[in-house]
Amino acid sequence: MTDSLLEVAGLGKRYPVRSGVFGFRELVAADEVSLSVKAGETLALVGESGSGKSTVGRCILRLETPSGGRVRLDGKEITELPESEVRKLRPQMQMVYQEPLESLNPRHPVGKLVAEPLFLHGIVPKSDIKRRVVELFRLVGLGEEHVGRYPHALSGGQQQRVGIARALASNPRLLVLDEPTSALDVSVEAQILNLLKDLQEKLKLAYLFISHDLAVVSMLADRVAVLYLGQIVETGPTRDVLFNSYHPYTRALVSATPVDHPRQKKRRISLSGEPTSPIDPPANCRLVPRCPFAQPVCSKVEAELASVDAHRSTRCVRFQREHRNGIWNPSE
Amino acid sequence: MAAVAPRIRANSRALLHWCRRNPVTAFGFGIIIGLGILGLLAPLVAPYDPYALNPANRMRPPSWDHLFGTGIFGEDIFSRVLYGIRIDFGIGLGAVAFGLVAGSSVGVFAGYYGGKIDEVLMRLMDIVAAFPGFILAMAIAGVLGPSIPNLIIAIAFVNVPVYARLSRSRFLVIRSSLYAMAARGVGASDMRILAWHLLPNSLAPIFVQSTLQCGWAILDAAGLSFIGLGVHLPTPEWGVMIGLGAPRIISGQWWISFFPGLAIAITVMGFNLIGDGLQDLLDPKRW
Numbered sequence: 001m002t003d004s005l006l007e008v009a010g011l012g013k014r015y016p017v018r019s020g021v022f023g024f025r026e027l028v029a030a031d032e033v034s035l036s037v038k039a040g041e042t043l044a045l046v047g048e049s050g051s052g053k054s055t056v057g058r059c060i061l062r063l064e065t066p067s068g069g070r071v072r073l074d075g076k077e078i079t080e081l082p083e084s085e086v087r088k089l090r091p092q093m094q095m096v097y098q099e100p101l102e103s104l105n106p107r108h109p110v111g112k113l114v115a116e117p118l119f120l121h122g123i124v125p126k127s128d129i130k131r132r133v134v135e136l137f138r139l140v141g142l143g144e145e146h147v148g149r150y151p152h153a154l155s156g157g158q159q160q161r162v163g164i165a166r167a168l169a170s171n172p173r174l175l176v177l178d179e180p181t182s183a184l185d186v187s188v189e190a191q192i193l194n195l196l197k198d199l200q201e202k203l204k205l206a207y208l209f210i211s212h213d214l215a216v217v218s219m220l221a222d223r224v225a226v227l228y229l230g231q232i233v234e235t236g237p238t239r240d241v242l243f244n245s246y247h248p249y250t251r252a253l254v255s256a257t258p259v260d261h262p263r264q265k266k267r268r269i270s271l272s273g274e275p276t277s278p279i280d281p282p283a284n285c286r287l288v289p290r291c292p293f294a295q296p297v298c299s300k301v302e303a304e305l306a307s308v309d310a311h312r313s314t315r316c317v318r319f320q321r322e323h324r325n326g327i328w329n330p331s332e
Numbered sequence: 333m334a335a336v337a338p339r340i341r342a343n344s345r346a347l348l349h350w351c352r353r354n355p356v357t358a359f360g361f362g363i364i365i366g367l368g369i370l371g372l373l374a375p376l377v378a379p380y381d382p383y384a385l386n387p388a389n390r391m392r393p394p395s396w397d398h399l400f401g402t403g404i405f406g407e408d409i410f411s412r413v414l415y416g417i418r419i420d421f422g423i424g425l426g427a428v429a430f431g432l433v434a435g436s437s438v439g440v441f442a443g444y445y446g447g448k449i450d451e452v453l454m455r456l457m458d459i460v461a462a463f464p465g466f467i468l469a470m471a472i473a474g475v476l477g478p479s480i481p482n483l484i485i486a487i488a489f490v491n492v493p494v495y496a497r498l499s500r501s502r503f504l505v506i507r508s509s510l511y512a513m514a515a516r517g518v519g520a521s522d523m524r525i526l527a528w529h530l531l532p533n534s535l536a537p538i539f540v541q542s543t544l545q546c547g548w549a550i551l552d553a554a555g556l557s558f559i560g561l562g563v564h565l566p567t568p569e570w571g572v573m574i575g576l577g578a579p580r581i582i583s584g585q586w587w588i589s590f591f592p593g594l595a596i597a598i599t600v601m602g603f604n605l606i607g608d609g610l611q612d613l614l615d616p617k618r619w
Contacts, residue, residue, distance in 0.1 A: 063513050090519035102510040107532040117518040166518060 004036035004072075005206045006060065006093075006174055011069035013055050013230075017279055027279045029055040031230040033069070034305075035208075039173065042200065042207040044221035044238065046214065046253065050275060052230040053210045054098070057176045060208070061095055062086045073174070091121045091170035098179040100159035104151035110162045111137075111147030117169040136165040141195060157188035164195070168203070176208045181216065193220060214257045218242055226250045229278050229286045232305060236312035246314040246323070248291050285317055293318060350613075357609025363602030367595075371417030378411035382568045391585045401587035404576060409587060412568035413595050419569045420599070423484055424550035428542050430488035431549075435495025436538055442496070443503025444526060454500065461493040469552055473561040483562045487552050491545055498541055502534040509533075536614040540607050547603035554596050570596050 013030040029052045037043045047053050059066040062078065070079045078089060097103035104113055115133050118124055124132045134144050140161040151159055160180060167175055177196065181189040193216060200207060211217050217224060217238065224241040226234040226249065234247040245251045248269065255269045271290040276282065285303035288294045298317045306320055307313040314320070351358040370377060379399075386406030394401040400409035438457065442450040460468070469486045476482035506512065507530065515529045554571030556562035558578075563569040565576070570592040577588025 058513075061517060063517055087519045087521070090517065095514070095517050097510060097514060099510060103514040105511040105515070105529050105533070108528075116515075116520065120519050120524075163514075166514075170518065 003038060005039045005074055006035075006037040006208065007070075007072040008036065008056075008060060009034045009070045009072075011056065011059055011071065012067045013052070013059050013064065014067045019279075025279050028230050028281055029278060030059060030066075031281075032305075033227070033230070033232055035225050035232065035235070037174065037206045037208055039206050040200070040204045041223070042209055042221045044209045044211055044217040044224045045227055046211055046217055046224060047227035048212060048253070048275060050278065051227045052278070053212075053227055054178050055230075056227070057095065057178050057208060057210050061090075061093055061176055063095070091117065091123070092172050093174045093176070094167035094170065094172040095176045095178060096160070096163050096167050096180045099183055100156060100163045101151055103163055104159060104166075106151055109148050109150055110154065113151075114162065114166045114169055117166065121170055123170055132169075136169055139168065139199070140165045141191075155188075156184050157191060160184060160188075160192055161195070164192075164199070168199070171203075172205070174206045174208065176210065178210045179212070182211070182213065189216075196220065214242060214254060226253065229276060229281050231286060231315065233287070233315040234313070235305075240312060246308065246312070246319050247287075247316045248293050249287050285315070297321075354609050354612070356605055357613070360602045360605025360607075360609065363598060364606060367417055367599060367602065368421065370414060371421055374411075374414040374418060378408075378414045380408035380411040382407065382412045382415040383566055384408070391580070391588070393585075394587055400591040401585075403573070403588050404580065404585075407566075409573070409591050412573060413570070413591050415568040416570045416573065416592060416595065419480070419563065419567060420550050420553060420571075420596070423480060423487070423553040423569075424546045424599075426484040427487035427491065427549040427553070428546050430484060431491035431545070432495050432538065432542050434488065435492040436499040436534075438492065439496040439499030439501075440503055440526070440531070440534070443500040444507055444530070446504075450500070453496070457493040457496045460489070461497075465490045466552060466555060469556060470559070470561055473556050478560070478562055478564050480563060480567075483553055483556060486556070487549050490552075491549070494541065494545065495538060499534055499538055502537055503530060506530050506533050536611065539614060540610045543603050543610055544607035547600035547607075550596060550599055550603075554592075 011030055011033040012028075015027040015029060016024045017027045019025045033052075033056050035043060035045070045053050045056060055064065058064040060071055062071075062083075066079065070077060072078065073089060073093060076089075078086060081089075104110065111133050114136055115129050118129050118132055119126065133147060137144060137147060142158060142161050142165070146154065146158065146162075151162070154162065160183075164180075180196070181192050184192060196207070197220060199205060207220070209217065209221055221238045224234075224236065224238050225232050226241065226247065228249045234241060234245065234250045241250060242254055245254055249271070251269045252271045255267060259266060269292060271287075272292070273290050276286060276289055282288055282299065284301060285291075285294075285298045288299045291298070295318060301317055303315045303317050305313050305315045308323070384407065386402070389398075389402055389406040391404055391406075392398055392402045398408050398410065400413060403409055403412070438453050442453040469490045472486035472489055473483055476485065512525055512529055515525045520529070553562055554569070554574065557569050557571030558575040560575070563572055565572060573592040574589045574596075577585065577590075577592075580586075580588050
């Protein structure tokens with residue numbers, strides 16, 4: 001796997017949480033997350049709210065400092081680098097944020113915000129900046145007339161296009177897309193997704209696509225990693241993971257997506273109870289308290305992410321013990 | 333060049349529109365700008381030399397020759413009030429400028445870096461703020477001696493904690509904003525984030541506070557001069573003039589104190605009216 005553009009191994013992020021008068025406990029937002037993205041490929045990171053998706057994305061880009069693990073960009077270790085060194089690598093890896101308006105400084109016209117990375121990293125000569133900004137605006141489907149406008153004067157979709165243009169300004173090879181369309185309405189969402197797809201083809205970008213929307217994921221992603229309480233519980237090619245899920249959590253996620261037609265019937269697999277708190281999570285399989293298939297053995301042995309075949313792996317203890325030929329269909 | 337005229341016309345139309353929608357703020361601006369112009373043009377407008385004494389013409393009530401009457405040495409109150417604009421506006425704006433720069437620098441560093449720096453700086457500010465403002469200003473002005481620069485320093489010093497707290501609280505909020513993170517994401521340095529991204533977003537409430545503070549600074553300056561710790565005679569400062577006339581009110585010569593007092597009241601009101609409307613004016617979303 002040396003041909004990966006981004007390689008993450010054992011990434012962890014823990015936050016101390018005050019509890020009681022003196023005590024501190026740990027909130028585990030990401031635990032031993034390992035993933036890799038090849039150049040030009042899309043890896044989707046899916047999971048429910050609070051599963052640690054955004055934290056993983058921010059730790060990879062060093063917008064937050066990870067508590068442990070390694071991140072390699074294009075074979076170069078960046079985990080230990082000081083901020084001043086990371087800054088030099090930032091042009092290669094950029095992020096598109098979930099809330100387009102909040103990610104744009106309200107006091108500056110959007111053209112200046114897009115120009116910022118251009119002159120910070122000397123991407124184009126000073127005299128060319130204006131021309132390049134207009135070019136970037138065109139690239140994301142915005143007219144020249146928007147250059148001088150302020151973020152609040154644009155619609156949500158336009159704001160997100162500005163966010164994308166700003167991310168593209170430094171000619172990155174990797175984009176972390178942190179739920180880029182979840183704040184937009186459905187028609188605009190489709191436009192932005194198409195734009196992202198076109199841009200990927202045109203610019204040979206690699207995407208780490210963070211999302212909770214499996215329909216969107218199935219349209220955009222080559223591979224999927226499912227995150228639950230900071231742990232990856234299943235990875236594999238998108239079709240396989242979504243249509244033949246191994247892990248009960250993935251099954252529950254898939255069965256929670258709306259069906260295409262009212263008469264369509266499908267089996268509902270529902271998890272009971274609230275999501276388990278990421279503060280002091282269960283020691284072994286973290287899904288045990290909510291899993292409809294859990295057996296006593298599940299909370300006794302360590303749940304490890306194990307390969308099932310060349311492309312897929314899962315963390316489900318029962319699956320690893322009971323599956324035959326990659327098929328496992330328990331009824332209770 | 334040809335494009336300038338229509339642009340000016342468009343801008344003045346926008347200004348007129350704004351004035352109609354915010355008559356109170358516009359009124360405040362009108363007062364302050366009007367007084368400012370009067371102060372600048374004082375040598376042209378004032379009918380007499382503000383320092384000229386005329387013992388033969390002492391304590392005359394307001395008349396056409398002396399609009400605001402004459403003082404206890406026969407000086408023309410109207411001319412002195414006009415020249416007083418220069419002194420009092422100068423002290424007010426100077427004190428606010430010093431206080432603003434010093435206070436918000438403290439607040440910005442405390443708010444952005446947090447931790448021990450924050451703790452030390454803000455406790456120092458608490459010490460300053462623990463004294464009643466006017467009393468502390470009295471002490472400082474008393475130690476430094478009566479002069480205009482000392483008066484400015486004394487008033488500015490007392491106001492430092494106000495700006496420090498305000499800018500710190502603002503910075504604490506916007507430091508963790510998503511656009512600050514996004515700026516780091518595109519590769520901006522700490523200094524750049526501070527200066528280009530955070531500072532412009534923290535200024536609006538500080539400016540609002542400083543216009544309100546302008547009125548108070550003038551009031552403080554007049555107060556200190558009134559009790560003899562500020563500017564001294566024969567400088568045409570409003571507080572001094574009030575102090576001079578105060579014992580005469582009871583004997584019927586009310587105009588000696590009344591007109592400088594009126595000038596202070598109108599000025600403070602003007603600044604307060606501006607302060608109230610400025611918040612709205614500085615919001616980028618309204619443009």
